[in-house]
Amino acid sequence: MTDKIDSSLQKAQTECMRTGLRLTDKRSKVLKTLLQAGKPLSAYDIADQFKVSFSESLSAMSAYRMLDFLMQAGLVHKLETSNQYLACSHISCEHKHELPQFLICDQCHTVQEIGLGTHLLKELKDSIENTGFTLSSQQLELHGICAKCRADLSPQ
Amino acid sequence: MTDKIDSSLQKAQTECMRTGLRLTDKRSKVLKTLLQAGKPLSAYDIADQFKVSFSESLSAMSAYRMLDFLMQAGLVHKLETSNQYLACSHISCEHKHELPQFLICDQCHTVQEIGLGTHLLKELKDSIENTGFTLSSQQLELHGICAKCRADLSPQ
DNA sequence: TTGCAAAATGTTATGTTATAACATATTATT
DNA sequence: AATAATATGTTATAACATAACATTTTGCAA
Ligand SMILES: [Zn+2]
Ligand SMILES: [Zn+2]
Ligand SMILES: [Zn+2]
Ligand SMILES: [Zn+2]
Numbered sequence: 001m002t003d004k005i006d007s008s009l010q011k012a013q014t015e016c017m018r019t020g021l022r023l024t025d026k027r028s029k030v031l032k033t034l035l036q037a038g039k040p041l042s043a044y045d046i047a048d049q050f051k052v053s054f055s056e057s058l059s060a061m062s063a064y065r066m067l068d069f070l071m072q073a074g075l076v077h078k079l080e081t082s083n084q085y086l087a088c089s090h091i092s093c094e095h096k097h098e099l100p101q102f103l104i105c106d107q108c109h110t111v112q113e114i115g116l117g118t119h120l121l122k123e124l125k126d127s128i129e130n131t132g133f134t135l136s137s138q139q140l141e142l143h144g145i146c147a148k149c150r151a152d153l154s155p156q
Numbered sequence: 157m158t159d160k161i162d163s164s165l166q167k168a169q170t171e172c173m174r175t176g177l178r179l180t181d182k183r184s185k186v187l188k189t190l191l192q193a194g195k196p197l198s199a200y201d202i203a204d205q206f207k208v209s210f211s212e213s214l215s216a217m218s219a220y221r222m223l224d225f226l227m228q229a230g231l232v233h234k235l236e237t238s239n240q241y242l243a244c245s246h247i248s249c250e251h252k253h254e255l256p257q258f259l260i261c262d263q264c265h266t267v268q269e270i271g272l273g274t275h276l277l278k279e280l281k282d283s284i285e286n287t288g289f290t291l292s293s294q295q296l297e298l299h300g301i302c303a304k305c306r307a308d309l310s311p312q
Numbered sequence: 313t314t315g316c317a318a319a320a321t322g323t324t325a326t327g328t329t330a331t332a333a334c335a336t337a338t339t340a341t342t
Numbered sequence: 343a344a345t346a347a348t349a350t351g352t353t354a355t356a357a358c359a360t361a362a363c364a365t366t367t368t369g370c371a372a
Binding site for chain 1: 349350351352353358361
């Protein structure tokens with residue numbers, strides 16, 4: 001678990017270096033906070049958790065700025081439907097996503113970042129662009145009940 | 157234009173009667189405010205516009221409550237990506253949508269409520285449910301540049 | 313028709329999310 | 343070392359949303 005987090009942080013650092021972005025100590029710690037949480041947090045939650053984890057102050061204002069940076073760097077996503085932030089699931093792997101897609105469980109609030117087939121995405125994209133609209137990179141947030149909660153609800 | 161708005165209000169009234177919902181005068185005026193605006197408004201915008209249009213007070217708190225009602229009735233949608241509300245485009249027509257889909261122009265902020273092919277939606281739904289996730293009714297909000305703005309950007 | 317209960321609306325307070333504006337500190341470059 | 347650019351600290355405020363309780367309106371039954 002810690003290994004996964006460390007390797008993600010390592011990878012993030014390397015990738016930022018390569019692209020000329022400065023993943024400072026605090027920014028890295030904000031990312032680490034999200035990786036450790038393993039679930040979406042609000043900016044204010046992040047600031048609070050940061051203080052607990054690192055015994056170091058972080059104002060919400062700073063959290064927002066660092067989240068902006070991390071989002072630009074593609075390391076963090078914002079869930080618009082819940083105003084929360086979460087670490088990208090694909091930091092440590094090679095998987096490259098154009099359009100992040102999230103399945104959000106309304107029961108246990110876990111979020112799964114998935115990768116729909118490129119075929120399906122292309123179809124979706126084509127269908128939209130046929131209307132004359134030009135898509136910019138965005139994301140899909142789909143709500144429902146996750147497999148685990150579904151099993152808990154109907155036990156047999 | 158006014159005809160379209162009136163017929164939508166009429167239809168909304170009829171539909172609410174049929175399903176036992178009470179589309180009160182104020183609720184109807186909130187819906188009218190959105191229909192007249194023809195674009196998404198925040199709850200506070202709605203309260204302000206309501207006062208202007210009807211010379212009648214409406215607190216933001218009341219606006220939120222009326223929006224909740226209108227959303228439950230399927231007459232209004234909330235855009236989660238901009239915290240704004242807009243009248244459903246399909247009030248006056250028979251078109252029934254399970255999953256509302258919006259194309260949001262980041263240039264001029266107009267919103268187009270579209271209907272993707274049922275085939276494509278089914279494929280999307282199947283693809284997601286294959287992961288074990290159970291979708292509840294949700295919506296797609298896709299950002300980009302509308303045809304008009306695109307034309308303005310590249311004039312020839 | 314009167315009385316009651318439920319639903320709708322009014323009102324005030326407060327919680328939550330996000331940005332503006334300006335000061336200070338750190339870093340890179342010359 | 344001087345300078346400029348970037349990052350962070352700090353305070354204030356804007357924007358979005360809900361809680362809690364009072365009052366009014368409505369539907370319905372006695
Ligand atoms: Zn991602
Ligand atoms: Zn769940
Ligand atoms: Zn609609
Ligand atoms: Zn546009």
